[in-house]
Amino acid sequence: MPINQIFPEPIHVSKLARALTKEELRAINKHKKKTHKNIGNTTSNENYVLENKTLKNLKKDLNDRILDYVDKVICTDNSIVPYITQSWINYTERNQFHHRHSHSNSHISGVFYILADQKIDFIKFYKTPAHDPIRTNTFKPNIFNSVTWQFPVQTGDVFLFRSSLEHGVERTKGTTTRISLSFNVFFKGTLGSKAGLTELILK
Helix, strand or coil: CCCCCCCCCCEEEEECCCCCCHHHHHHHHHHHHCEEECCCCEEECCCEHHHCHHHHHHHHHHHHHHHHHHHHHHCCCCCEEEEEEEEEEEEECCCCCEEEECCCCCCEEEEEEEECCCCCCEEEEECCCCCCCCCCCCCCCCCCCCCEEEEECCCCEEEEEECCCCEEECCCCCCCCEEEEEEEEEEEEEECCCCCCCCEEEC
């Protein structure tokens, strides 16, 4: 019997088609000197990292992927333009983690992996809501019965997902610092319908 999937959770996965330049890496590495403690790891004090002119090409590359997400997932005829709002860098050392969380005041969130090892590094997503009135033991996890799902990540990967989707990182086992650039995306333009009394103009 066929099993149909409805209301899927889109996770847009791509890879940067190039290596970061020496200038870009230099601009990124400067942020490691100025960080603060997060829940489980550390985060750059600067939270508009992609506004650095040295990173304009990286910002463009990430924006191209955002446009692809909007085209393939949202598929709207509203006149809107997505743009990156805040962006920051996360540093996760051996035995550290990144707490389970979601992003407010944003529609799409993304993670670009500056340094990661696909053998030991993952991003974990959580079903929302995760509460089930009846919970059975699962011997064969699949997309229907799982309340969490994780993907291996490696240097150059770009993940895009709904900002309301909870995600996190379990304790890392590697000896190399895992470095990721996170960012949020919102829209400029007009959402909804004037006739339907749902119009929202964002400038």
